[in-house]
Amino acid sequence: MDLIGQLSQQLGVDSNQAQGLAGSLLKLVQGTVKEKLGAQAADQMGQAIPEMQGWEQQAPREGSGGGGLLGGLGGLLGGQGQSGGGGGGLMGALGGLGGQAGEVAGIVALLQRFNIDAGKASLVAPLLLNFLKSRLDPKLVSGILTVMPMLANLGGGGNTPEGGGSQGGGGLGGILGGLIR
Structure with a gap:
């Protein structure tokens, strides 16, 4: 699958932007995998997608260098519990999404x-x-x-039967649309 071409076409961005977005999204997924599934799973992901590092280097650098976005998200999300650390309005609004709120916020922040x-x-x-x-x-x-689970649910669950059930997340796109105005 040509992820860069698909992102470029679907989002109307150039190849460099698509590479930066792909790398950043994959690093976000890899970070969650490392945290929740362990370093071995994250390493397996890195080995299977060697271009991830190069793609991520195409991402725009803002603030305090490469880790600024994920570091900022860590502060926004307040760790795993979602109740600590200054989550603010976005996390309050996303609170009903349970464990998916952090991933949704991460993707939204990357797109922005x-x-x-x-x-x-x-x-x-x-x-x-x-x-x-x-x-x-x-x-x-x-x-x-x-x-x-938001990877399967955010798009409405469509062609992703491996998701193991819908977990009621089909409405995430609508929730996002309502939040970002």
């Missing part, structure tokens, strides 16, 4: 970093999931969907 309308998150998630399916062992994809 690339000046892409946050409503397009429902286009990005299925592309990212299909790319992961094309590169990773099905067991690892299943594990990723366990810890990041």
Whole structure:
């Protein structure tokens, strides 16, 4: 699967922007995988997608260098519990999404970093999931969907039966649309 071409076409961005977005999204997924599934799973992901590092280097650098976005998200999300650390209005509004709120906020922040309308998150998630399916062992994809169910749910659940049930997330796109106005 040509993730860069698909992102470029679906989002109307040039190849460099698509590479930066792809790398940033994959690093976000890899960070969650490392935190929730362990370093071995994250390493497996890195080995299966060697271009991830190069793509991520195409991302615009703002604030305090490369880790600024994820560091900022860590502060916004207040850790795993979602109740600590100054979550503010976005996390309060996303609170009803349970464990998916952090991933949704991460994708929204990445799209905004690339000046892409946050409503397009429902286009990005299925592309990212299909790319992961094309590169990773099905067991690892299943594990990723366990810890990041929004990858299957954000696009409405459509063609992703591996998601193991809908978990009621089909309305995330609508929620995002309402939040970002």
